[in-house]
Amino acid sequence: MRLNIIIGGKAGQGINKVSNIVSNVLGKYGYFTFNYRDYQSLVRGGHNFNALSISDSPTESNDTTIDILAALDDRSVKNHKQSLKKDGMIMTAEKFENEGRNINIAIAGAVLKILGIPLIELENEIKSQFKKYEEALVSAKKGFDSQKEKFSLKKLNNKIAILSGSEAIVVGARNSEIDLYIAYPMTPATNAMHAIANKQVENNLMVFQAENEIAAASMAIGSSFAGAKTMTATSGGGFDLMGETLSLQGISGIPLTVYLASRPGPGTGVPTYTAQADLDIALRAGHGEFPRIVIAPGNPIETIEKTSEALFLAEKFKTLSIILSDKHLSESEFSSTEKPNKTPKFKITRTLPGKDIVKNSSYEVDKYGNSTEDPVLTEKNADKRTEKYNEIKKFVEKNFEMTKIHGKKNSKNLVIGWGSTSGAIKDAIKNLDAKFLQVLYCKPLSPQIKKEIKKANKVILVECNITGQLGRLIREKTGIKIENRLLKYNGRPFQSDELKTLIKNKL
Amino acid sequence: MKPNLTTKSEVTWCPGCPNNMILAAVRQSISKLVESGKNKHEDFAMTTDIGCHAKIFDYLNISGIYCLHGRAIPTGIGITLGNPNLKVLTFAGDGAAYAEGMAHFIHAFKYNADMTLVLHDNQSFSLTTGQPTPTSQQGYISKSEPLGVFDKPMNPIKLALAANATFIARTNARDIPHMTSTLTKAINHKGFSFVEIIQDCLIFNKDANGKDELMYKIKDNSDKKKAEKIAEEFDYNSKSGKIPLGIIYQSKEKSLAEKWPQLKKLTDKKTNWQNK
Numbered sequence: 001m002r003l004n005i006i007i008g009g010k011a012g013q014g015i016n017k018v019s020n021i022v023s024n025v026l027g028k029y030g031y032f033t034f035n036y037r038d039y040q041s042l043v044r045g046g047h048n049f050n051a052l053s054i055s056d057s058p059t060e061s062n063d064t065t066i067d068i069l070a071a072l073d074d075r076s077v078k079n080h081k082q083s084l085k086k087d088g089m090i091m092t093a094e095k096f097e098n099e100g101r102n103i104n105i106a107i108a109g110a111v112l113k114i115l116g117i118p119l120i121e122l123e124n125e126i127k128s129q130f131k132k133y134e135e136a137l138v139s140a141k142k143g144f145d146s147q148k149e150k151f152s153l154k155k156l157n158n159k160i161a162i163l164s165g166s167e168a169i170v171v172g173a174r175n176s177e178i179d180l181y182i183a184y185p186m187t188p189a190t191n192a193m194h195a196i197a198n199k200q201v202e203n204n205l206m207v208f209q210a211e212n213e214i215a216a217a218s219m220a221i222g223s224s225f226a227g228a229k230t231m232t233a234t235s236g237g238g239f240d241l242m243g244e245t246l247s248l249q250g251i252s253g254i255p256l257t258v259y260l261a262s263r264p265g266p267g268t269g270v271p272t273y274t275a276q277a278d279l280d281i282a283l284r285a286g287h288g289e290f291p292r293i294v295i296a297p298g299n300p301i302e303t304i305e306k307t308s309e310a311l312f313l314a315e316k317f318k319t320l321s322i323i324l325s326d327k328h329l330s331e332s333e334f335s336s337t338e339k340p341n342k343t344p345k346f347k348i349t350r351t352l353p354g355k356d357i358v359k360n361s362s363y364e365v366d367k368y369g370n371s372t373e374d375p376v377l378t379e380k381n382a383d384k385r386t387e388k389y390n391e392i393k394k395f396v397e398k399n400f401e402m403t404k405i406h407g408k409k410n411s412k413n414l415v416i417g418w419g420s421t422s423g424a425i426k427d428a429i430k431n432l433d434a435k436f437l438q439v440l441y442c443k444p445l446s447p448q449i450k451k452e453i454k455k456a457n458k459v460i461l462v463e464c465n466i467t468g469q470l471g472r473l474i475r476e477k478t479g480i481k482i483e484n485r486l487l488k489y490n491g492r493p494f495q496s497d498e499l500k501t502l503i504k505n506k507l
Numbered sequence: 508m509k510p511n512l513t514t515k516s517e518v519t520w521c522p523g524c525p526n527n528m529i530l531a532a533v534r535q536s537i538s539k540l541v542e543s544g545k546n547k548h549e550d551f552a553m554t555t556d557i558g559c560h561a562k563i564f565d566y567l568n569i570s571g572i573y574c575l576h577g578r579a580i581p582t583g584i585g586i587t588l589g590n591p592n593l594k595v596l597t598f599a600g601d602g603a604a605y606a607e608g609m610a611h612f613i614h615a616f617k618y619n620a621d622m623t624l625v626l627h628d629n630q631s632f633s634l635t636t637g638q639p640t641p642t643s644q645q646g647y648i649s650k651s652e653p654l655g656v657f658d659k660p661m662n663p664i665k666l667a668l669a670a671n672a673t674f675i676a677r678t679n680a681r682d683i684p685h686m687t688s689t690l691t692k693a694i695n696h697k698g699f700s701f702v703e704i705i706q707d708c709l710i711f712n713k714d715a716n717g718k719d720e721l722m723y724k725i726k727d728n729s730d731k732k733k734a735e736k737i738a739e740e741f742d743y744n745s746k747s748g749k750i751p752l753g754i755i756y757q758s759k760e761k762s763l764a765e766k767w768p769q770l771k772k773l774t775d776k777k778t779n780w781q782n783k
Contacts, residue, residue: 179780180588204783206769208588211614215581218574218611222554222585225572226593228780248575348781353552353570353586354593361564361573362557370516370565371573 001056003151005068005111006083008049008076009093011042014104015072019050019333021108021140023162025117025125026054027335030156034059034423035333036493041187041272047075054115056156060299060334060423061496067151068114070107089114095146102139109143116152119144158337165329165420166191168300169233169259172307174203175343179228182208182219186235187271188327189261193233213238217245217258225254225360227352229311233259236278237268243285246320250290250385252360253318257310262326264491273491274327276419279469282324283443289382291389292320293396294443298422302440303329304340309400312344317392324442326464328493329420344399393444402446406436413507414456416449416482417463418442418470420493425462427496428503434460439470450478460484460506464493510541510548516565525680525706529627530563532686533596537569539691546594546694553596554583556603559634559708560627563598571596577607580615580624584763587620590779591764594694595622602632605641605661612663616670619698620763625690626663626701627680629708630715630743637711642743647712660743664755667701668731668738674700675734675755679722680707685752692727692754698762705750718750727754 007018016037023033032055039048051062064083069090071077077090084090091114096106105126112122122140130136163171169192173181183193197207210216213234220232234242239260249256262278264270282294293313297303303325310321351358359369364381366372396402406426407415413434417425422438429436437452439445453459453474461471461482466489471482486502488494512534520526540546553571555561556579564573570593574582583597604612604626615624630647632638638651641661648655667675674696678689686704693700707716721741728734734756741750764770773779 179783182585182588201768204769206588206767210581211610214578215584215611215614218578218581219585219588222572222582222587223589224585226552226586226589226779228589230589244575245578248578252572254572352590352779354549354590354779356549356570357568358570359564359573360571362575363573366516368515370514371562 002059002063003054003068003115004063004066005052005054005070006049006066006076006080007052007070007107008047008080009072010045011039011048012044013072015048015050017104018070018108018111019052021105021125021129022052022111023333023335025112025121027160027162029117029121029153030158030160031056031153032059032158032160032335033162033333034061034335036062036328037331039272047079049076049080058336059427061427061494063497064495065497068111070111072103072107089150091147096139096143099139099142102136105136105139106143109140110147113144113147114150116149160335160337162333162335163300164191164331164333165300165303165325166331167195168303169307169323170196172304173231173311175304176308176311176345177229178205178231178311180206180208180220180223180230181233182210182216182223182230183233184210184213184216184238186238188263188330189233189235189238189259191330192259192261213241214245217242221245221248221252221254221256224256225353227348229315229348231257231259231311233261235260236262236265236281239278239281239285244287246292247286247288247290248362249320250286250288250292251362251364254360255314255318257314257321257323259307259323259325261330262324264489270491272327274420274493275465275489275491276326276421276463277465277469277489279324279442279473282322283473290320290385291392292322292443293392294322294324295440296324296419296442297329297440298419298438299329299336300334301336301338301340306440308343312346313392313396315346315348317388318350319388319392324419326420396441396444397446400441402441402444403448404438404440406438408433408435411435412457414452414459415503416459416461416470416474421462421464424494424496424499428499432500432503432507434503434507442470442473445473445477449474450480453478453480458484458507460486460503462486462494462499464488508542509538512537512568514566514568518566520559520562521709523709524559526559526563526627528680528683529686529704529706530566532683532690533563533567533625535683535687536690536694540694550592550594551596552586552593553598554579554586556599556608558600558603558632560598560600577603578611579603580608580611583622584615584618584620587622587763588770591621591770591774592777592779596694597622597624599624599626601626601628601630601642602640605663613666613670615699616667616672618763619673619760621697621699623690623693623700623702626703627706628703629706629712631708631712633708633711643712644715644744647714649711662738662743663703664738665735668734668756672701672756673698673760674757676701677703677705677750677752677755679719679752680704681719685724689753696757698760718746721746721748722750722752725751725753725755727757729757731756
C-alpha cells in the first residue's frame with residue numbers, strides 16, 4: 001500500500017504544518033511517511049510544495065504520480081494536476097477561506113478524513129501541538145467534516161518515530177556529548193544549527209554564530225585544541241572557505257568534525273534544492289596531503305550513528321571527520337521503527353593546555369612542537385600522517401559499518417549509490433531482481449565494494465550529480481569503471497517509480 | 508617560581524630586529540604574572556599568525572597554535588570558547604590582522620572575548636619581502652606596487668574605537684619597560700585587549716622607520732571622546748603628527764565569557780567543558 005499526497009501553496013501559507021500534522025497522526029496510527037520539502041529561495045509568496053508519501057512498510061522516497069492534491073492556491077493546482085492518478089483527487093482551500101490563518105489546519109483535517117483516520121486521532125494531535133487549541137480544533141474539525149472518506153486506512157502496530165536529517169545530526173552530536181557547535185548560517189546546514197541552538201543552556205552545550213565560515217572553522221580548531229568536543233557545519237560554499245582550516249587540521253592534528261550539507265552548485269547554484277555534487281570537495285578540499293574521514297549517511301538513523309562515529313574518530317585519531325549530507329536528507333522528514341546503534345562514547349584524554357604546555361602548528365614541527373624545515377623531519381611527519389590514515393582504515397573496517405546491502409542478497413544485478421539517493425534506490429528495487437550496495441564510508445572506502453562488483457553481472461551507478469563522483473572514486477580505488485550510470489542533476493531527488501523504470505531499462 | 512619561557516629553537520629574526528625586544532617584554536610580562544601567583548604558566552595559550560612576528564611561537568615556551576595567515580584572532584577566540592579559564596595571547600602583524608583577517612579584527616571587539624591581541628605593526632609585509640599592508644604610507648614603493656601606494660593608510664585605532672573596543676593601547680618596540688607594563692595591563696583587562704606595537708623593519712619600508720622622536724606617553728585614558736582625539740594624532744601616513752603611547756582607551760563591558768551563561772558556569776567553577 002502506498003499513497004502520495006502533494007500539499008502546495010505560497011511561502012507563508014503554512015504547508016509544513018499540514019504535512020507535520022498529517023505525518024504525526026499517521027505515525028501514531030502505525031504508518032510510515034516520507035515528506036519531501038520543495039521550496040524556493042524566498043520568504044513570502046512563490047510556489048512551495050511538500051510531497052508526502054504514506055506506506056504500511058518503510059519508505060524513504062516519493063512517487064511521480066499522486067493520489068491527493070491539497071492546494072492552498074491556484075498555482076498549486078496548475079503545477080501539479082498533470083501528476084494526478086486517474087482516480088486522484090484535488091482538494092482546494094476555497095471551502096476553508098473563513099478559517100483565516102488556520103486554513104492549513106483545516107486542510108490537514110480534510111486530508112486525514114479522506115485517508116479514513118478517526119477524528120479523535122486528529123483532535124489529540126491538535127491538542128498536543130497547541131497550548132491554546134480551541135480555535136485550531138474548530139478549523140481541523142471543519143476540514144475533517146468537509147470530506148468523504150476515500151481510503152480506509154486501518155490502524156497498524158508499528159512504533160514510528162519521525163525525524164529529519166538535520167534533527168538527526170543534533171541527536172548524534174548530543175549522544176556524543178558535544179560541547180560546542182560553531183557555524184555561520186547557510187542552507188541546508190542551518191536547520192541543524194537552529195535545532196541544536198534551541199535549549200542549548202539546558203542541554204549544557206553552546207552554539208556560536210561566527211562572522212563567517214573561516215572564523216567558524218578557526219574557532220572550532222581553537223576550541224578543540226582547548227579541550228572541547230566541537231563541531232562546525234556548512235554547505236558547499238562555506239566549505240570552500242573552510243578549506244584552509246581543513247588543511248591546518250591535517251598538519252596540526254587538532255581534532256575537527258565538519259558537517260557538510262550540500263546543495264547544487266557551482267556558485268550559488270539552486271540554493272534550496274538538492275545535489276550530491278560535493279563528494280569531490282569533501283574528499284579533497286584543503287592544500288597538501290593529509291588523512292581524513294568522509295561519511296555519508298543515507299537516512300536519519302544512519303545520520304545519528306555516523307555523526308557519533310565522526311566525532312569519535314576525529315578525537316581518537318586527531319583527524320578530520322566530515323559528515324556529508326545534502327538538502328534532501330537534511331530537510332526531508334523520515335519515519336522509522338529502527339533504533340540507532342549504541343553510541344561510541346568517548347572522553348578527551350589528550351594533554352590539554354591548562355594542564356601542561358601543548359603546541360600545535362600549521363608548520364612542520366620538531367619534537368617540541370616548534371617549526372622545522374629539516375628534510376628528514378618533513379618526510380617523517382608526512383609518513384606519520386600516512387601511517388595514521390592506515391590505522392584509521394584498519395580501525396573503521398573492524399568497528400564500523402562502511403557499506404550496507406539492501407534488496408535481493410544473491411542477485412547478480414548490483415545497484416551502487418550513497419547518501420540521500422539511497423531512499424529512492426531502496427524503494428525502486430522492491431520486487432526487482434537487484435541488490436543495492438549503499439556506500440556509507442566514502443573515505444576510507446570499504447574493500448567490500450570491489451568484491452561486490454566482481455560478483456555482479458551487471459552494475460548500475462545511481463547518483464544525483466552530473467559526473468558520477470562516487471563512480472569516479474570507485475574507479476580510482478579499484479580500477480573498475482562502472483559504465484551503467486543513472487545520474488540526475490536538476491536539483492530534485494530521484495522518485496522511486498521514475499528510478500524503477502530507469503533501472504529496469506538497464507537490467 | 509620563575510617560569511622557563513625559552514625554547515631550543517634558533518632565533519631566525521634579522522639581527523637587530525625589534526621583534527627580539529617584543530619577545531623580551533612578553534617574557535617579562537608573563538614571568539611577573541606567574542611569579543606573583545596571579546596566573547599559572549600552563550594557563551597561558553598563544554595563537555600566532557603568519558609573518559615575521561609569528562616566529563615568536565617557536566621562541567616562547569607557552570601552549571598555543573601557530574595558525575594560518577589572518578586567522579590568529581578567530582583561533583584565539585576559539586581557545587577561549589574551548590576553555591574560558593585560559594589566558595590567551597594572540598600575536599598578529601599589520602598584514603595579517605588588517606588585510607587577510609580584517610573581518611575577524613572588527614568582530615573581535617564585538618564579542619569582547621577575554622584575551623589580548625598583540626599587534627606588531629611595521630607597516631610592511633616583511634617575511635614576503637616588503638609588500639605594502641593596509642597601514643603602509645602613501646608613496647611606498649615595493650616590488651608588488653612599483654608605482655607606489657596610492658591609498659591613504661587605515662587607522663586601526665579609530666576602527667577599534669568605532670567597533671566598541673574595551674581596551675586599546677599603543678607601545679613602542681624599542682621601549683621594553685613600557686611594552687612590559689602595557690602588556691601586563693592588557694592581560695589583566697577583562698575582555699578583548701588590543702595592544703599595537705609600533706615597530707621598525709630594518710630591511711623593508713625603511714621610510715616608515717625612526718618615529719621614536721614623535722612618540723610621547725599619555726596617561727591611562729577611559730574617556731571615549733578623548734580617545735577619539737588621541738587616535739587622530741598619528742595617521743600612519745606622514746611624520747608630521749605626534750604618536751601617543753599608553754592606554755588610549757579602556758572601558759568595562761561584559762566579556763564573552765560573562766555574557767554567555769554556559770561559559771560563565773565554567774569560569775565560576777574554574778573548570779573546562781570536560782567537567783561541565
